[in-house]
Amino acid sequence: MDRIAITGGAQLNGVIPVSGAKNSAIKLMAASLLTDEPLRLTNMPRLADTRFLGKLLTRLGVSVTESDGPDGQQTILHAPEITSGFAPYDLVRQMRASFNVLGPLVARSGQAKVSLPGGCTIGARPVDLHLQALEALGAKIDLHEGYVYAQAPRGLKGAEISFPIVSVGATEHAMLAAVLADGVTVIKNAACEPELVDLQECLNAMGAKVEGAGTPTVTITGVARLNGATHSVIPDRIEMGTYAVAAAMAGGEVRLTKARPELIESLSVKLEEAGATVVRTEDGVIVKRNGSRLNAVDLETAPFPGFATDLQAQFMALMTTANGESRIRETIFENRxxxxxxxxxxxxxxxxxxxxxxxxxxxxxxGAEVMATDLRASVSLVIAGLVARGETVVSRIYHLDRGFERLEEKLGACGAQVRRIKGDGEPEL
Incomplete structure (x- = not known):
């Protein structure tokens, strides 16, 4: 099992290009199930999570081809036919977002059998809202022995879906299913994250009729079929925010490129409040700190455009050496x-x-030996290690590999003393 070792004390100076968003890419990949034509996704990150989902999609009948195209890293997904509607536990358990193949399978082929994703280390995150949305669209849902059996032999029907709480995953799942439903679907109390706008743009490029993503009400007019398309994955705001925090932690000056500064505005405000300098640019941000100690600031996580829960662990690491006491309230996930x-x-x-x-x-x-407990927690330990005296060794970094592409290379290019210690093999996830 691989580990990462960080020798603290080096400032960060240089340029870090931001990869495509993991949280968007995996939902866009699931959209390939909705058409018999190729879907070409550019600005694709190469991550454990995209690899896991690609393995599952292949089992369902999708050919998945990764390459370096004229627009950088790309993945072409093509499902001429759905060869299987069965998503087994051994694949779905590796990544919760795999559960979102259920809606597209039912929408296109009328039936599916998909494993429940199981527990999660950062909270329950039940799929009740996902299933309620599919039932509202006319699917018959049965739960048996840890699997969801969903059927809609006559196709899905447009409906009004009103979520009792905001859920990014359930909103995305409802959108993926409703694009092929007969009639109009209105999703109320929808999540407003940028990844939903990205999904809408991709689906519309495929011939869907979706409007309102990024607002609390999304309207989808179903179409009979979707075509292939080319779509560029949105920049990863969590990766962008993570390196912004790393630069503020270590000091120096880092320019984050191939990104959109408005996606991390809530973080940028907090970094400035703490004493770092944040300069918004056309394609990202520049984060600077001259070595003076940061000030403690309070924060509370909230749905977008609030402070992202996926940046909470990183910001906590930043506050560990700030002057004063900070209070961090987590409102999205319990046990985070x-x-x-x-x-x-x-x-x-x-x-x-x-x-x-x-x-x-x-x-x-x-510096000390520490253990990653989940994806975002793992990188918070790396950030802390950037300033810790001596060496910090982070184990169980398969969590980190799920969501951060070439982390050692990107930090190392800016002067960080970070290296990967190879283990004996891949962990059992």
């Missing part, structure tokens, strides 16, 4: 402070009470 004990192994002063963590900044972190 599992990185706190690992940061404390590095000398951080953190106390957690329910959904709130108090971080009292210390003058110096000390």
């Amino acid at each position: 402070f599992m990185h706190a004990p690992e940061l404390m192994r590095l000398g951080a002063d953190i106390s957690v009470h329910g959904g709130e963590a108090r971080v009292r900044g210390v003058a110096q972190l000390e």
Whole structure:
């Protein structure tokens, strides 16, 4: 099992290009099930999660071809026919977003059998809202032995779907299913994240009629079939925010390119409040810190455009050496402070009470062996290791490989002393 070692103390100076968004790419890949023509996705990240989903799509009848095209890294997905409507547990359990193949399978072929994704280390994240949306569209849902059996032999029907709480995954799933439904579907209390706008643009390029993504109401007029298309994946705002925090943590000056500054505005405001300099550019941001100690600031996670829960762990790492005490409230997922004990192994002063963590900044972190508990927590430990005295070794980094492309290379190009220690093989996920 691979590990990452970081020797702290080096400032970061240089340019980091931001990859395509993992959270968008995996839903766009699922959209390939909706058409018998090729879907070409450019600006595609190469990650464990995209690899997992590609393996599942291949089992369902999709050919998945990765290459370097004229627009950079691309993936071409082609499903002339659905050869199987069965998504087994051993594949779905590796990534929760795999469950979103259910809607497209039912929409195109009228039936599917997909494993429930199981538990999650950062909270329950049930799929009830996903299933309620499909039932509203006319699918018959049966749960048996850990699997969802969904049928709509006469096709899905347009409907009004009103979510009791905001859910990014359920909104995306409803959109993927409704584009081939007969009639008009209106999704109310929809999530407003940028990845939903990206999905809408891709689906519309394929011939769908979707409007309103990025607002609380999404309207979809179903069409009989979709065609192939070419679509560029939106820049990854979480990767962009992560490297912005890393630059503020280590000091120096880092330019983040191939990105959109408005996607991390809530983070940029907090970085400026803490004392870092953030310059918005046409294709990203420049983050600078001259070495002076940052100030503690409070934050609360919230749906977009609020502070992203996927950046909470990284910002907590930043606050471990800030001057003063910061309060961090997590409102999206329960049990998402599992990185706190690992940061404390590095000398951080953190106390957690329910959904709130108090971080009292210390003058110096000390390198130690730590363990990643989930995707975002893993990179928070890397960020802390950038300033810890001595060497920090992060184990279980298969979590990190799920969502960060070439992390050691990108940080190393800016002067970080970071290296991968190869293990004996791939972990069982």
